[in-house]
Amino acid sequence: MNSVLNPGRLRLGVNIDHVATVRNARGGDHPDPMRAAQIVAAVGGDGITAHLREDRRHIRDEDIARIQAATALPLNFEMAATDEMVEIALRHRPHAACIVPERREERTTEGGLDAAGQHNRLAPVVARLSDAGIRVSLFIAPEARQIEAAIKLGAPVVELHTGEYAHAEGEARAVELKRIADMAALAARNGIEPHAGHGLTYDNVQAIAAIPQLAELNIGHYLIGEAIFVGLEASVQRMRELMDAAR
Ligand code: PXP
Numbered sequence: 001m002n003s004v005l006n007p008g009r010l011r012l013g014v015n016i017d018h019v020a021t022v023r024n025a026r027g028g029d030h031p032d033p034m035r036a037a038q039i040v041a042a043v044g045g046d047g048i049t050a051h052l053r054e055d056r057r058h059i060r061d062e063d064i065a066r067i068q069a070a071t072a073l074p075l076n077f078e079m080a081a082t083d084e085m086v087e088i089a090l091r092h093r094p095h096a097a098c099i100v101p102e103r104r105e106e107r108t109t110e111g112g113l114d115a116a117g118q119h120n121r122l123a124p125v126v127a128r129l130s131d132a133g134i135r136v137s138l139f140i141a142p143e144a145r146q147i148e149a150a151i152k153l154g155a156p157v158v159e160l161h162t163g164e165y166a167h168a169e170g171e172a173r174a175v176e177l178k179r180i181a182d183m184a185a186l187a188a189r190n191g192i193e194p195h196a197g198h199g200l201t202y203d204n205v206q207a208i209a210a211i212p213q214l215a216e217l218n219i220g221h222y223l224i225g226e227a228i229f230v231g232l233e234a235s236v237q238r239m240r241e242l243m244d245a246a247r
Helices: 017-026 033-042 061-070 083-092 119-131 144-153 163-167 170-189 205-209 221-230 232-246
Strands: 011-015 047-051 075-079 096-099 135-140 157-161 193-197 216-219
Touching: 011 193, 011 221, 011 232, 017 033, 017 047, 017 221, 033 047, 033 061, 033 232, 047 061, 047 216, 061 075, 061 083, 075 083, 083 119, 096 119, 096 157, 119 135, 119 144, 135 144, 144 157, 144 170, 157 170, 163 170, 170 193, 170 205, 205 216, 205 232, 221 232
Parallel strands: 011 047, 011 216, 047 075, 075 096, 096 135, 135 157, 157 193, 193 216
Antiparallel strands: none
């Protein structure tokens, strides 16, 4: 998602993976992540995020084109830095590709990508995606050495992992918040657009949304969970209101 699309506004990318998780629990077609994408578009979401995992536990291959066709919203395609995923991204040409670490046994993307330790593995992936016009984002921990690695890799975007912040309490949360704010500022000073996401909820989103350099938040599990009770329209709208109020 390009800041030109929504100048000055903190964008909300809705991760619809867990609509697919519920669908996959029964192996059929319902609930359809494509319909979720259409609802997100109808209520003013700024983008759709989806992760094609190696084990396909979230969206499936055929969902990618269906989601792209369902709305005009930009797709932020989360992917591991593997040859298989690069080929798939090049076939579908999503607006953005967010490179995430992936371990089969993890429940979710538990940590950031080690961009600093994996320069040689990531460089050709970033180059191939960028050459195809896909905006590359690296999902990293809010650490200076990871930002420096993103600069060396030429990534235009970093997504700062907010999981530690979301799980921390009290003073520890304030420390994590400052880390994210400092790293968003460092990224922006170096011409990298900072995004953030993971574990964000109605209760913890506002302190993150108030960080002025952040251009986009990607939020999934909580919004889909809330949607069970209030509907996806209402959960996305409420998150949007909280983000707007924090700016
Ligand atoms: N951003 C990235 C890169 C992710 O991998 C995820 C999902 O793990 C999210 C954002 C959304 O996190 P959550 O589902 O906890 O809101």
